[in-house]
Amino acid sequence: MKKSVLFGALTTAGLAAGAAQAATLDDVKERGELNCGVVTGLAGFGAPDANGVWEGFDVAVCRAVAAAVLGDPMAVNFVPTTGQTRFTALASGEIDMLARNTTWTFSRDTDLKFDFVGVNYYDGQGFIVPTALGVSSAKDLDGATICIQTGTTTELNLADFFRNNNISYEPVPVETNAEGQQQYLAGACDAYTTDASGLAATRATFENPGDHVILPEIISKEPLGPLVRHGDNEWADIVRWTLNALIAAEEYGVTSANVNELASAPGTNPEVNRLLGTEGELGGMIGLENDWAKNAIAAGGNYGEIFEKNIGENTPIGLARGLNAQWTNGGLIYAPPFR
Amino acid sequence: MSDTHSQTVPFVRETMIPQAEPPVGNRGVILWMRENLFSGWFNIITTLISLYVIWWALSHTMPWVFRGIWNASSLTECRAIRDATLPEGTSAACWAVLTDRWQQLLFGFYPRELYWRPVLSLVIFLVAIAPVLFPRVPRGALLFTAVSPFVMFWLLWGGTAWFPISIGLGFVLGWAAWRALAPMAGTLVASIVAVALPIVYWLYTAGPLARELEQVIPFRMEYVSSQDFGGFMLSFIIGIAGIILSLPLGILLALGRQSDLFIINKISVGFIEIIRGVPLIVWLFTASLLLNYFLPPGTNFDLMLRVIIMVTLFAAAYIAEVVRGGLAALPKGQYEGADSLGLSYWQSMRLIILPQALKISIPGIVNTFIGLFKDTTLVVFIGLLDPIGLSNAIRASTEWNGIYWELFVFIGLLFFICCFSMSRYSLYLEKKLQRGHN
Structure with a gap:
């Protein structure tokens, strides 16, 4: 009895509150934490270590987005999702983005009302x-x-x-x-x-x-990538371009080791300057600080570093880059220009 | 006459010989074995076969268990140690995964420096149930039992202590309303107010009140979110909360199902049949997926709380049926006797019917509880990291990928200890309540 009354009250409250849904970016900033859906455990792609700190190839994308938006790669609340719960968790707003080796398919992108923001791993x-x-x-x-x-x-x-x-x-x-x-x-x-x-x-x-x-x-073909809800294009842009920033950083040789140095003053490559915010106002266009990409890259390194650290040839998983090499090396990984 | 005898027989024993033990083959272990294991050709054959099977099973598992390696940082290292120290081809368990990850299996991601909090709340729980379980503990301790859920809540989640206190005030409020209204406004009005008033209070006043009090007198400790709960702690919290909450709810439902009041009766029947007619896993998916669509976007109605509610409702439906069995087993004379004494409905239930009915239902109730406790592992399917979920997560780390049995042996052992103690307690309770006339 008591519970049904509680549910009833919550539902009514929900109908009232539903109309005034804020943008995801504002929610995340207000919360000070990114809710990121991940796997419950998949070797190399996402798993907690002995101290409960999540790490992995997909997890790194969450951290990069948190770093870009909040400036802190650790400000992520990881929500473990299963194959069955992942889409509902995203659709209902329980998580802000899903980075959980999810294959980009037609029906998921359209019928389920999600936006795949890119591909971070070409699998098969x-x-x-x-x-x-x-x-x-x-x-x-x-x-x-x-x-x-x-x-x-x-x-x-x-x-x-x-x-x-x-x-x-x-x-x-x-x-x-x-x-x-x-x-x-x-x-x-x-x-x-x-x-x-x-x-x-x-x-x-x-x-x-x-x-x-x-x-x-x-x-x-199993193109795996992060996804967000339909309807909040500003948020989708942020996640998409954070992923692109990681990919572009590898292409231009920006690594976690030299990113701070390169971001301290404008260098010779104008594309790197725009990426790292030493030139132009790219950050402002997506509602972030101008050093957003610098933070994202500093969080876990560029795409290649993340790959090598979590699933690359020197890890027990030992995957070769293959299709996931940069386009300049004959792979499919390709970031549109930062301009 | 006696002379004749003494001359015809050379020796007559005049004292009894002391009682001797039976021959070796007819006493002790050998007798027991002869009677129980080797009486007849069929038993001999089955005994030998069983012995062989036991020996076979143990000889294959025990060396693996006892050769186990406890100190290593990864499965690869385990294998290297094994190859270096043991002859080639021998298998050995890699218990090192437990030394490395036992905290996670027990506490999930709960902050390590705060482990004392769940441990302390378990101790409080054990102390708090003592007056309920054992009659020799003084009755005054029941007051502690009533307060303990709020203390445990605060210890587990932390945050401001005023929140559980203001929630607890709701119960006091309901009780006060009942005491104040029952004599003058009648039972019906009093019970409606006693239920409605706390709900209104919880919905609108409890939260702000706690915040105000917190600002006046700060009294808080570090907040731990439900996300960090995991492992056996999670199973325990869901299981224990479900057990404690489902018993009273189940009893009420059983009484409701027997009630003559049409609406109460039909609601109880409908609730029990609907909840019982659908698998628990479906209810868990409802809790985790469907409710999300009904709840306002952005409200984060804690997933763990949702699961506890669902598990409680599910167990309550089963308990209701078990208790109904107990109620039905009572002779009609007990009901009529209670009525003839002029007892009210609640008095007769409390003093005559339920004590007997519950006694009959104990095995069924404990059976349901054991089932409920084990069913908590189903939450793995909705992404909560219970021990099974964590075993998947642990296996997904690069150090322990490929490990399998060691984790499951550990999880199984802990579950067995818990369930076995529950079943022993139920036996104790049955013996204690045995009155010999049933």
Whole structure:
């Protein structure tokens, strides 16, 4: 009884308050904290360390945005979301942005009413098999049992791939990546399929990584990126250009080591000057201080530094840049001009 | 005659020989084994097979457990230590993940220097339930029990102490209204006012009052947000809050379902059937997802609070049915006896019916509580970091990616200890309340 009255009162209060919704940027500034949706735990992309401090490739995007808006990369309130809760959390305003290895798809961008502000990792679905199986291509997997996470796009991609190539397979459904690892190692399936970044991370944890090989076929496009709600374009701009600032910083050689020096006085490269606010008023155009990009870059380094620190070749996950190299190095990572 | 005898028989024992123990094969352990394990060919075979299975299971797990490595900073280091110290091919647990992360599994992200606060509130909880659980504790301690939820709330979340105090004042207000109105305005009016007044007070006055008082006399400690709660602390808070709140609510619902008042009866039946007819996980998703759409944008109605409410309602529906079973099991004569003594409805319930009905329901109630406590792990699906959720998070760190059983063994062990103590207590309670006439 008491509770229903409470809910009723809150709902009525909500109808009254709903009309006067402030802009996300003002909310964040007033709160002094960015609410950022992240994974509940994915190796390299987002996980708390022993002290409860979140770190990872996606987490770094949250920190950069917090640094750009609030000047403090630690002023982030990380909200762990699952595959099911992530979109509602964003749509309902519980979080200001979502940086949770989420694939940019047509329906998510349009029907679900979100705005993907860019791509921070180009992923794709791959296969891992034991070397002993003697398979060198995914097309040799005719009749194989394959461990697959249920309810994901990977499940649908797998069905498409096998149908296109006119070969058969037997799915072994698993719930989580951890379960997939265990089932695969226990021999419950001949092959395990998930995003290639996940496969690399998984393989790195094996006792004998050399006994397993990741097949060359990538059977789907999974562009992962941060997203925000439809309707607040100013906020979307801030998140989009913070990501672009990290990418541009790598292209122009601005790193966490030299960013303070480069931002102290105008240098020779006008693009860097505009980016770091020593020239022009780019920060004011998106409602931020002029040193916003400097703060974002100082938070965790440029895109390349973030990549190397969390998932790069010197980490246990050991991903090569591949598609995620700068466009100047033959990759797809490309920031529009800061002008 | 006796002479004859003495001459025909060479020896007659004149004293009894002292009682001797039965032969080795007929006493002690061997007798017990013969009777219980090896009586007949079928039992012999099953015993041998069972022994083999137990030996097989233990011989495969125990070396792994006891060879375990406790000091390492990552799984890779664990494996390196194992390869260096143990013969090739032996497996060993990597317990180092627990030494590294046990604080997180127990407390989530709660600030480390404040660990004394949840620990102290657990102690307060244990002291506070003592007068409820054990009859020998003096009754005056119940006052402490009534105050303890507010103290625990303050200890766990921190912030200003005036907030829980002003919330608690609402109960005092309701009680005072009841005492003042009941003699002159009648029970119905008094109970309506006693319920309505605190609600109005909580909605409009409690918050500002707490803020005012805080400004006059600051009395606060560091605030910890629900986001930082996790691990077993989270399971405990959700479980204990659910258990404490669902019992009275469940009893009221059970009485409501038996009530002759049409509306109360139908509301109770509807509530119980709807809540019970839908899986808990759906209610949790409702709490975390659907409510967000109903609540005003920007209001942050704490997710943990929403979960506690849902878990409480869910458990209350089950408790209601268990208690209804107890009520139905009482002979009709008990109800009629109570009526014939001229007791009012609440008097008869309090003094005659409920003490007996609840006694019968104890196993069912404890069963529901154990289930509720274990069900708290379902919150992992809505992104709360309970022990299972944290085990995922821990596995996602680069140091411990790939570890599996060690975390689950630890979590399982802690849950087992809690649930086992609850079931032991229920046995104790059943024995204590045994009156022999049921």
